Amino acid sequence: MLQTPLHGRHVAAGARLVPFAGWEMPVQYEGVIPEHRAVRRDCGVFDVSHMGQFHVEGPNAGELLQSLLSNDLDKIGDGEAQYTLLTNERGGIVDDLIAYRIDPYHFLVVVNAGNRDAAYAWMKEREIRGSEVRDASDEYALVAVQGPRSIERLSLPGAKPFTHAMGEVDGIEVMVNRTGYTGELGCELMCADEDAVALWEAVVARGAVPCGLGARDTLRLEVCYPLHGNDITQETDAISAGLGWTCALGKDFTGADRLREIKEAGPERTLVAFVMEEKAVPRQGMPIAGGGEVTSGTHSPMLDKGIGMGYVPAAAAGPGNELQIDVRGKDRGATVVPKPIYKREE
Amino acid sequence: MAAAEDYPEGLRYHRDHDWARIEGDEATCGITWFAQDALGELVHFEPPAEGGSAAKDSSYGEVESVKAVSDVIAPLSGEILEVNQKVVDAPETVNEDPYEGWLIRIRLTDPAEVDSLLDADAYKQFLAEQ
Numbered sequence: 001m002l003q004t005p006l007h008g009r010h011v012a013a014g015a016r017l018v019p020f021a022g023w024e025m026p027v028q029y030e031g032v033i034p035e036h037r038a039v040r041r042d043c044g045v046f047d048v049s050h051m052g053q054f055h056v057e058g059p060n061a062g063e064l065l066q067s068l069l070s071n072d073l074d075k076i077g078d079g080e081a082q083y084t085l086l087t088n089e090r091g092g093i094v095d096d097l098i099a100y101r102i103d104p105y106h107f108l109v110v111v112n113a114g115n116r117d118a119a120y121a122w123m124k125e126r127e128i129r130g131s132e133v134r135d136a137s138d139e140y141a142l143v144a145v146q147g148p149r150s151i152e153r154l155s156l157p158g159a160k161p162f163t164h165a166m167g168e169v170d171g172i173e174v175m176v177n178r179t180g181y182t183g184e185l186g187c188e189l190m191c192a193d194e195d196a197v198a199l200w201e202a203v204v205a206r207g208a209v210p211c212g213l214g215a216r217d218t219l220r221l222e223v224c225y226p227l228h229g230n231d232i233t234q235e236t237d238a239i240s241a242g243l244g245w246t247c248a249l250g251k252d253f254t255g256a257d258r259l260r261e262i263k264e265a266g267p268e269r270t271l272v273a274f275v276m277e278e279k280a281v282p283r284q285g286m287p288i289a290g291g292g293e294v295t296s297g298t299h300s301p302m303l304d305k306g307i308g309m310g311y312v313p314a315a316a317a318g319p320g321n322e323l324q325i326d327v328r329g330k331d332r333g334a335t336v337v338p339k340p341i342y343k344r345e346e
Numbered sequence: 347m348a349a350a351e352d353y354p355e356g357l358r359y360h361r362d363h364d365w366a367r368i369e370g371d372e373a374t375c376g377i378t379w380f381a382q383d384a385l386g387e388l389v390h391f392e393p394p395a396e397g398g399s400a401a402k403d404s405s406y407g408e409v410e411s412v413k414a415v416s417d418v419i420a421p422l423s424g425e426i427l428e429v430n431q432k433v434v435d436a437p438e439t440v441n442e443d444p445y446e447g448w449l450i451r452i453r454l455t456d457p458a459e460v461d462s463l464l465d466a467d468a469y470k471q472f473l474a475e476q
Contacts, residue, residue, distance in 0.1 A: 031348070032412040033387045214386075214413055279434075281390050281410050299389035299412050306390075328408070328415075 021114035052116035060130030072248035141196030146186035183223030222342035276306030359469035424452030
């Protein structure tokens, strides 16, 4: 089992460790619900060092990525970042990732831990002259600091979402990425592996609550961020998943023809968000009456109800539509809701 | 707030991490501290119907945390007299005190089954061997 540089900190803090994508990772410290609430109300910190980091460099790095990724990378400049999809010929999703533009000839892409090998092989095989893809995942630790007070707790300057810059936290040099997976203000701090423990301790000393993968999942599901392997896969396409906004169909990239066809014809089924109307917790794989399936489900700590996402026939996908979910043999009522499921009260 | 680890004397324990408090021909049943700790914060209790029956070593309901769902195993057989509505309404009651947060009360149909349950010391020993 792989371990991040922060593994010893998790053990010392009494975290419950579980296998995740080949890594031994903390699923919770004090508990999923208090950790979730800390992020919604104040500030939490997550070890996400298991995620993969690739450098894509060279005079044709941008051209390579434009041909492999769904979003239009020309829309961002140096110091900016973009959520985008690595697609296959069928319009399926090899991985969803964030591309950070360092300069016109150097991009950093951060991929899911579970897809690190697949995404790397996919990109490496398709390198073009003047471009090189390098897996640097083992050189970096990544720590996500998320929550309404995260930036002030870190004494970082304000910055727009989806930007990045070099910075420091208590003397530790970090790449400060204004990205995250919780729907809250925050950043993801990337540092050299050997600085990870000092960075973690500095962030915790500044009042961030250590959070595990359990809260990471409930937080992302409340705001309907898809999880690769659950909501999106090599067999699901971006249009059906509601990720058409990440697809620049005016350019050519792998699978673009197929995605244009799906968009033209309209998807047969759509990834919807729903809230349970009865006391029950939906889970991945549960059937939805009428030919659908739950792809992610949990108990929402903010709503105190079962919530989830799943594919349903397009005709049943409108907000307000009632669904019946087969929860271990019992039909339980749910209602389709607009995404995100949880929205901060302004 | 979660309770501290505890296995009260006077209760009888089942190896599937359930407890029973025997009073005459009735028993109150719940899950042990170990079981609630392994599950994490409970968010749902799917109770059986009152008036139905529970069979020793078989599931009579489900308890569910954010991350996982688990069958609740009956430590003894009996007629289900009462479901703890407080736990249905507020499942975290079980985390706060797994012995106050009982799940069902039954009338025993085979009181001799009690002999197969562990006492607190034997259950603690069983946990230590896991």
